[in-house]
């Protein structure tokens with residue numbers, strides 16, 4: 001199993017992709033790599049997602065993950081397509097159990113202390129906070145970190161280039177997820193240069209923010 005904390009915590013970013021055409025998968029991986037990111041979460045929301053995942057997973061330099069994983073059969077399909085980690089918007093014991101069976105790490109979504117406790121009861125200490133901005137932003141991560149100091153958060157949902165530093169500076173944030181650097185309109189337009197530019201800006205923001213807080 002991969003070391004999720006190192007793989008995602010290193011860059012501190014998880015680009016969340018909604019992809020309509022598998023033909024865009026390889027150029028997308030190239031664009032992210034050029035921007036300095038070596039992972040991508042392909043959401044299973046489109047007909048092309050599994051094929052796109054397969055294409056990206058064939059690239060040995062990229063750690064391919066699957067997002068919007070809601071059911072056990074999707075866990076199986078994503079792992080068969082090459083997903084090395086799986087992300088859910090919420091907490092599903094069925095999804096978590098199937099991830100265990102498949103030997104892949106799972107990042108379930110949480111939005112409350114109860115859900116964090118449920119994750120801990122399942123042996124999971126890395127969780128997604130979703131939808132991060134709508135439920136209160138970085139303050140929610142700080143508040144949840146008090147009773148759960150062992151938990152690392154991947155806040156996702158409504159985060160932008162402008163709000164990124166506010167999340168990165170929270171010590172319990174492992175990585176920040178979002179679609180702003182791989183927005184569907186950029187993908188649809190095939191604007192990979194802009195994806196690279198937004199990605200490298202996000203990577204630089206994480207680095208600068210961490211340096212400012214000596215982490």
Ligand SMILES: O=C(O)C(=O)C[C@H](O)[C@H](O)COP(=O)(O)O
Pocket residue numbers: 016043067068069087088089090109130156157158159177178179180
């Ligand atoms: O699909 C999942 O597993 C999710 O939990 C939802 C996604 O992470 C968000 O839709 C990304 O949010 P935005 O950056 O606001 O676009």
